[in-house]
Amino acid sequence: MSGIYIHIPFCKKICTYCDFYKSASFKNKTEILEGIITELAYQKEYLEDEEVETIYFGGGTPSVLSDIEITRILKSIQDIYKVSEDAEISFEANPDDLSKMYLEKLLKTGVNRLSIGCQSFTDKDLILLGRRHNAKQSFISVLNARSAGFSNISIDLIYGIPGMKNWPETLCKVLDLQVQHISAYHLSIEENTKLHKLKQKGSLKELDESISNQQYNELVEFADINQFIQYEISSFGKENFFSKHNSNYWKQKNYLGIGPSAHSFNGSSRQWNVSNNKKYSQEIKKGKIPFVKEILNPLDHYNDYVLVSLRTMWGVDLEYIENRFSKELKDYCNTSARKFVEYGLLRIKNNHIYLTDQGKFVSDNIISELLYVN
Ligand SMILES: C[S@@+](CC[C@H](N)C(=O)[O-])C[C@H]1O[C@@H](n2cnc3c(N)ncnc32)[C@H](O)[C@@H]1O
Ligand code: SF4
DSSP, X not given: OEXXXXXXXXXXSOOTTOOSSOBSOOTTHHHHHHHHHHHHHHTTTTTTTOOEEEEEEEESOGGGSOHHHHHHHHHHHHHHSOEEEEEEEXXXXXXXXXXXXXXXXXXXXXXXXXXXXXXXSOHHHHHHTTOSSOHHHHHHHHHHHHHHTOOOEEXXXXXXXXXXXXXXXXXXXXXXXXXXXXEEEEOOOOTTSHHHHHXXXXXXXXXXXXXXXXXXXXXXXXXXXXXXXXXXXXXEEOTTOSOHHHHHHHTTOEEXXXXXXXXXXXXXXXXXXXXXXXXXXXXXXXTOOOEXXXXXXXXXXXXXXXXXHTTBTTOEEXXXXXXHTOHHHHHHHHHHHHHHHHTTSEEEETTEEEEOHHHHHTHHHHHHHHSOOO
């Protein structure tokens, strides 16, 4: 079982908070698409003939692609790899790209899971985030997706936005939309973003942590009341609607990432492609894939395992650590976890470690204490 991720590194406008690899110049679009098709063929051996059960178009903005371009990529994947018949095919889209006609064509390509970047249902937040759409467009895009026939829809939301006042209203709108999945992230102000510059200049006041903590609590409560299961810190899905692709990442299944900046993992190593559209297409034209590779040692594996597993509802399995790594690492993990158990941030049950609801809000600090640094 494995997955393929395709990175589409273009955005019509750069949002003020985003540090994912993307370019607002579409100059190389044709070359990049050719590069993606070529890379798919070059990487044929990477998944060692394993069945591909998930395909994920991420970005950047996959919805800058036409249905013809999407079909071409999917056909190449199907020609080269063994794709399971009921593969989950996810596609990230920006609300303002989702006209009724686009959605109808998109459904025909075989995409069967749509992830729409709504972010907020308040115009003031969307303006600060530098989004291209307003709240009404976000709302309508989801309704249009449903009427076009998409039955597995996820929306992205961001909370903890400076000046954010209407989070409960945003959550109410989600209910009206009857989506199957929500990905909700705390705004993170990353270096090299416009928001970071504003913060450095003193013209942006971050939201008080007590308010964003309250928003997080409202989110968890909302999810609980409305049968969304929090299967990972930022991921809430109705039963049978968890993202298979992301769950496979978290369960450390193999995946192949194609396109500029895409990451791949095959159990023994991870590698990542160059984050530069021009260099990517130039190298691919020369017959080379421009990536950096890192061979993983057992401690890297242990750290990766703890890093991803603790964020999920499946938790960290101490028995697995003992069998897969060593008794010493299991004891180290168990002992490091104890102090957080006392503060109610972790809980240990049936030889598994889980974050509590409050632990999830400060998860980064807890996880770093459980990692093993030489
Ligand atoms: C890389 S974007 C791609 C999706 C699509 N381009 C869009 O913007 O709708 C995936 C999601 O990550 C989230 N995200 C990106 N940067 C973030 C940040 N700095 N803080 C919080 N969430 C972020 C947003 O919710 C976004 O929808
Ligand atoms: S959030 Fe999405 S649309 Fe905005 S810059 Fe990032 S990838 Fe592009």
